[in-house]
Amino acid sequence: MRFMIIVKATKESETGANPSAEMLAKMGNFNEELVKAGIMLDAAGLASSSKGARVRFSGAKRTVIDGPFTEAKELVAGYWIWQCKSLAEAVEWVKRCPDPHPGSADSEIEIRQINDLSDFPELVDEARAIQGRLAASTK
Amino acid sequence: MTDTARTIEAIYRIESPKLIARLARITRDVGQAEELAQDALVTALERWPIEGVPDNPAAWLVQTAKHRAIDLIRRRQRFDKIGEQLGHEPRENETETAERVIDQLDDRLDDPIGDELLGLVFVACHPVLSNEARVALTLRLVGGLTVEEIAKAFLVPAPTIAQRIVRAKKQLADANVPFEVPRGDELAVRLASVLEVVYLIFNEGYAASAGAEWTRPELCDDALRLGRVLAELAPNEPEVHGLVALMEIQASRLAARIAPDGTPILLLDQNRARWDWLLVRRGLAALDRAFALAPPGSRGPYVMQAAIAACHGRAREASATDWARIAALYGELAAAAPSPIVELNRAVAVGMAEGPAAALAILDNPALQRALADYHLLPSVRGDALAKLGRVAEARAELERAAELATNARERDLLVERARRLG
Numbered sequence: 001m002r003f004m005i006i007v008k009a010t011k012e013s014e015t016g017a018n019p020s021a022e023m024l025a026k027m028g029n030f031n032e033e034l035v036k037a038g039i040m041l042d043a044a045g046l047a048s049s050s051k052g053a054r055v056r057f058s059g060a061k062r063t064v065i066d067g068p069f070t071e072a073k074e075l076v077a078g079y080w081i082w083q084c085k086s087l088a089e090a091v092e093w094v095k096r097c098p099d100p101h102p103g104s105a106d107s108e109i110e111i112r113q114i115n116d117l118s119d120f121p122e123l124v125d126e127a128r129a130i131q132g133r134l135a136a137s138t139k
Numbered sequence: 140m141t142d143t144a145r146t147i148e149a150i151y152r153i154e155s156p157k158l159i160a161r162l163a164r165i166t167r168d169v170g171q172a173e174e175l176a177q178d179a180l181v182t183a184l185e186r187w188p189i190e191g192v193p194d195n196p197a198a199w200l201v202q203t204a205k206h207r208a209i210d211l212i213r214r215r216q217r218f219d220k221i222g223e224q225l226g227h228e229p230r231e232n233e234t235e236t237a238e239r240v241i242d243q244l245d246d247r248l249d250d251p252i253g254d255e256l257l258g259l260v261f262v263a264c265h266p267v268l269s270n271e272a273r274v275a276l277t278l279r280l281v282g283g284l285t286v287e288e289i290a291k292a293f294l295v296p297a298p299t300i301a302q303r304i305v306r307a308k309k310q311l312a313d314a315n316v317p318f319e320v321p322r323g324d325e326l327a328v329r330l331a332s333v334l335e336v337v338y339l340i341f342n343e344g345y346a347a348s349a350g351a352e353w354t355r356p357e358l359c360d361d362a363l364r365l366g367r368v369l370a371e372l373a374p375n376e377p378e379v380h381g382l383v384a385l386m387e388i389q390a391s392r393l394a395a396r397i398a399p400d401g402t403p404i405l406l407l408d409q410n411r412a413r414w415d416w417l418l419v420r421r422g423l424a425a426l427d428r429a430f431a432l433a434p435p436g437s438r439g440p441y442v443m444q445a446a447i448a449a450c451h452g453r454a455r456e457a458s459a460t461d462w463a464r465i466a467a468l469y470g471e472l473a474a475a476a477p478s479p480i481v482e483l484n485r486a487v488a489v490g491m492a493e494g495p496a497a498a499l500a501i502l503d504n505p506a507l508q509r510a511l512a513d514y515h516l517l518p519s520v521r522g523d524a525l526a527k528l529g530r531v532a533e534a535r536a537e538l539e540r541a542a543e544l545a546t547n548a549r550e551r552d553l554l555v556e557r558a559r560r561l562g
């Protein structure tokens with residue numbers, strides 16, 4: 001199963017300051033361990049929210065709100081996509097991760113399982129039905 | 140299962156391959172190394188639920204296993220002394236002292252252990268073992284899977300897998316298989332054996348040979364993980380990257396290759412929006428690594444198969460497929476690993492690239508006809524080419540012959556239907 005490992009932002013990371021060389025080296029080593037273990041599928045770091053935007057939906061109305069956004073710990077600073085055997089395995093790997101925001105009081109990493117269609121038998125049937133209709137319409 | 144038990148299982152999955160590899164370096168016996176690691180696991184299962192999970196569980200497991208190893212060697216030495224007193228010859232490994240074990244494990248606790256892990260892979264995939272034994276042992280020792288997980292994946296009772304592993308370890312001990320990374324000419328042969336095992340596991344997931352489900356994606360994941368581990372352990376071997384590329388690209392199609400009624404959907408009919416493009420991208424990157432390591436003309440069968448799979452992976456729609464390149468790659472594959480099936484596939488690709496007459500020229504080769512005399516896909520492909528050339532009567536005869544040869548009922552019905560539609 002796949003997991004998204006979400007590194008939460010902090011006030012410091014939102015300032016857009018570059019992480020220290022020491023931090024980068026530690027993360028580099030950890031990433032290498034993940035690759036060697038065969039679980040790392042993808043990874044990315046995100047720019048601070050000042051370079052982002054939000055689109056709010058309300059009925060037919062769409063409102064664009066430009067960054068930066070407050071409430072740093074609700075923001076995402078980066079993510080990995082891992083393939084693990086279980087949530088427990090993903091948790092164990094995250095425990096080995098160097099603190100992404102050393103010195104910050106609210107440094108946090110969240111682990112979320114990525115849905116597979118097979119987790120939702122009824123959705124699979126629906127998806128298959130749609131696929132069937134698509135296939136029929138293109139013949 | 141309690142939370143702690145789940146945690147212990149996860150830690151063991153992460154740590155056991157390294158732990159076993161480390162122990163095997165000392166004991167020179169993979170079976171014994173696994174038993175020592177198991178002992179450490181049992182101790183953890185007894186103590187962690189009461190004492191809590193240690194801060195550094197990996198170091199704890201190594202220390203515990205080390206003490207077990209020392210106990211074992213001391214016990215063996217006592218037996219040897221008794222033996223000597225009774226006039227028996229001292230054992231070969233008598234020089235192995237408990238102190239040496241302590242030294243080696245302490246010194247090497249933080250060593251890079253790439254070579255040991257690779258040694259473990261080579262032993263688990265050793266050619267003296269049957270395919271079934273190699274698969275079970277590899278998933279257990281290198282993949283860190285439990286016996287129950289392996290049993291579930293292969294739809295057999297757990298005791299069957301447990302026995303298979305016990306027998307395999309005994310066979311390895313009896314054959315005196317050394318714990319080492321083979322060198323020189325032997326490396327290529329043994330590496331082929333390792334890749335074969337990984338691809339066997341993948342294919343059991345990709346086109347399951349048993350059970351009600353046509354695919355078992357979890358086995359594909361297990362094989363991919365093994366392949367990716369191997370690619371880091373042997374980064375200079377193009378065929379390893381070739382196999383990883385092939386598996387990543389094939390696995391990207393898992394969700395798209397089964398119809399609502401459970402029947403397979405052929406590659407060209409698949410809805411490519413349902414392909415896993417993250418895996419396609421990973422596969423193409425692995426292929427780039429393989430290509431960089433092996434110049435044209437020296438590329439092995441996994442690299443070539445991956446290159447062919449990549450042609451499909453690069454096409455967002457079936458109509459955008461580069462058939463001329465696929466035909467050329469099949470030609471190169473036929474040179475690296477000649478086989479009538481490869482030749483048949485080449486004929487299909489040439490047919491798509493240059494038209495039915497060119498395909499027919501390949502299919503009418505008498506050697507190919509003889510080699511595939513009982514294979515229904517030869518007359519099926521030939522029938523298609525003839526139909527496209529307007530030679531309807533011949534085409535119908537070929538499709539009818541294909542139907543007679545087909546062993547799968549669903550395929551036979553399809554062939555009969557195609558012959559009928561030719562009128």
